[in-house]
Amino acid sequence: MKAMVINKYGENAVFEAQEVNKPTPKQGHVLIKIAASSVNTVDTMIRKTGKDLPLSPDTPAILGMDFAGTIEEVGEGVEGFAVGDEVYGCAGGLADLPGTLAEYMAADHRLIAHKPKNLSMREAAALPLVGITAYEGLIRANIQKGQKVLVHGGSGGVGHVALQLAKYFGAEVYSTGGGEKQLQLIEKLGATPINYKTEAVEAYVEKYTDGAGFDIVYDSVGAGNLINSFNATALNGHVATTVxxxxxxxxxxxxxxxxxxxxxxxxxxxxxxxREQHGEILKSMAQIIEAGHLTPVLDEQHFSLEEAGAAHARLESGKAMGKVVIEN
Structure with missing residues (x-):
């Protein structure tokens, strides 16, 4: 099969088209023909950092974690999936798990779920990593109906999903963004937009919570911004973060x-x-999506498998609005 392979890591690492052996699904795995995959920040970190990052695979490496595709073969011990099923998931591209930048991949069936029926392959491929991350953070923060939730970075990959899920769970949702396009997207997705460049934390906490703070702050920006999250959170509140x-x-x-x-x-x-928890989250998300409560936002630019390097560059440029997706 054809795959885009990294033979050497580093800032100038390039993807090379190579013919590699088509995988065979072992017990508990399925063989998937990849239709689309999406690029996440962790993918670009692996490409540039290599083995200094503990989760990077040995070279030659097939990167890519998220995918949507069709099952072509089912290994022993797999239940609930059959040949021809359209599925999505996050199942490779790190450690000893070959990734999605190839025509086929063998995936642990516990890490996948049936693709939402109302999404295209391209749309479904955008969701697994960011969707599971957003869902897990809100559930661990014990989100409840009627709470006030603040999402930092609501136009980003994790943020735009966390925003919609928080709304689905019945919260009153607010979200920060730094530009007009970002703020417009946040409002379109159903949250009250906050321009973090012009509104101080204390000001919007006072404005939207009467100074009490938000019950949950989901911080997809992280690092130094965590101090802003702490300041914005109510007493005994919850902060979920990815960074x-x-x-x-x-x-x-x-x-x-x-x-x-x-x-x-x-x-x-x-x-x-x-691993089965990821499959269950993806299954729950598919139900939420099919009910019309969650829509992935995709970048306007399209990339083919051979353009994997350009897709990585697009994400790293900071100019993408929504998830960057590669189509086979």
Whole structure:
């Protein structure tokens, strides 16, 4: 089969088209013909950082984690899936799991679910990693109907899904953005937009919560922005975040009694534990999508498998609005 392969990591790493062996599904796995895959920040980190990142696969490496496609073969011990089923998931591209930038991949059936019927392959491929991340963070923060939820970075990959899911769960949702297009998208998705460049944390906390703070803050920006999240959260509130690779003074969190939930959704793939939870989340998301409560936002530019490098560059440019997707 054809695959886009990284033979050497680094800032100038390139994808090379190569013929590689088509995988065979072992027990508990299915063979999937890939229709589309999406690019996530972690993919670009692996390409540039290589083995200095503990989760990077050995070279030659087939990257790519998210996909949508059709099952062509079912391994022993697989239940609930059959040849011809359209599925989506996040199931490779790290450690010893070959990725999605190829014509086929063998995936653990616990990491996948049937594709939402009302989404195209391209749309479905955009959702697994960011969707599972958003869903997990909100559930761990014990989201409840009627709560006030703030999403930092509501026009981004994780943020635009967290925003919609929080609304689906019955919360009153607010979200920060830094430009007119971002703020327009946030409002279109059903949240109250907040321009973090012109509105101070204290100002919008006072304006929207009478100074009490938000019940949950989902921070998809992370790092230094976590201090803003702590300041925006109500006493005994919850902060969920995807980016904590930093040193931080937790004094504010201590004196406010905050619960901090760090979401690292790659753990099931890396450590082969709780994988069935990802399949269940994807199944739940498909139901939410089919009921009309969640829509992925895709970047306007289209990329083919051979243009994997350009797709990575598009995401890294910061100019993409929505998920960057590669189509086979």
């Amino acid at each position: 904590t690779l930093c040193e931080l003074d937790l004094s504010i969190a201590h004196f406010k009694g905050l619960s901090l939930h760090v979401v690292f959704m790659l753990i099931p793939m890396l450590h082969n534990i709780y």
